[in-house]
Amino acid sequence: MKITLLMVGKTTHDGLQKLILEYQQRLAHYITYDTLVVPELKNIKNLSIAEQKEKEADLILKQLDHSDEVIVLDENGKMVSSVEFSKFLENKMLNSVKRIVFVIGGPFGFSPRVYNRANQQLSLSAMTFSHQMIRLLFTEQLYRAMTILKGENYHHQ
């Protein structure tokens, strides 16, 4: 199984990007993981937030294959513990999912078309974090999940 993180806009903060890369390097020992960045919209002055979301949705949906399991990371999604998240991933592996794509949107959430395409919505916290920081949180959780599945010593109950 392959895991892809699809994001809107580059990670602009160097320090954050460096931390994310560290977890990505660790992840490479466990699973095929990559990131896809959909460019941030330009010339948005005359667009409403809803219109921006629709344009973003076009870019996001274009990246998805029919066979992809799509998980939207969203505040309103289901909250799971780290162990539950690792079981969620294990379950996808056992069900021969070829690729899971996790999607992180911008600060205003997604168009309904993205929610409709999603197989599930997950939330990393009841709190709102910057959509840039969510990338770090997600990457750490993915790494943690892999160490849990391998029975390694990173995670303590």
Added chain:
Amino acid sequence: MKITLLMVGKTTHDGLQKLILEYQQRLAHYITYDTLVVPELKNIKNLSIAEQKEKEADLILKQLDHSDEVIVLDENGKMVSSVEFSKFLENKMLNSVKRIVFVIGGPFGFSPRVYNRANQQLSLSAMTFSHQMIRLLFTEQLYRAMTILKGENYHHQ
């Protein structure tokens, strides 16, 4: 009202420390905020985890004043949204709390003595994050809370 973050062990990761400092600098515009680091225990080879927690508890409790409102950040704590967290802080201000001390422990949690001293337990996520990363999450949430209370544009519902 003053806010203090009390932590066990230095933040060892430079990149993380840099990010935390950025939010701390932003916070300085809103509130008196400081951090206190209780040194990580040394020569722990012959100590059980429970014994380590007791020694940590001694160091933690020594930092607290009788008048402090103590909030332990713990996986089993109450989960709140960012807006609820800002209201929680506002409520403390209105009730003339002199100092709130948020406490982040090590990977194994706290001694019962620390839980007993705490006025409340809060959780930043149903997921477990490294106790070093929790510092970044907390600092961002505190900053976010301040911008919410000021009606500023950082947080989007």
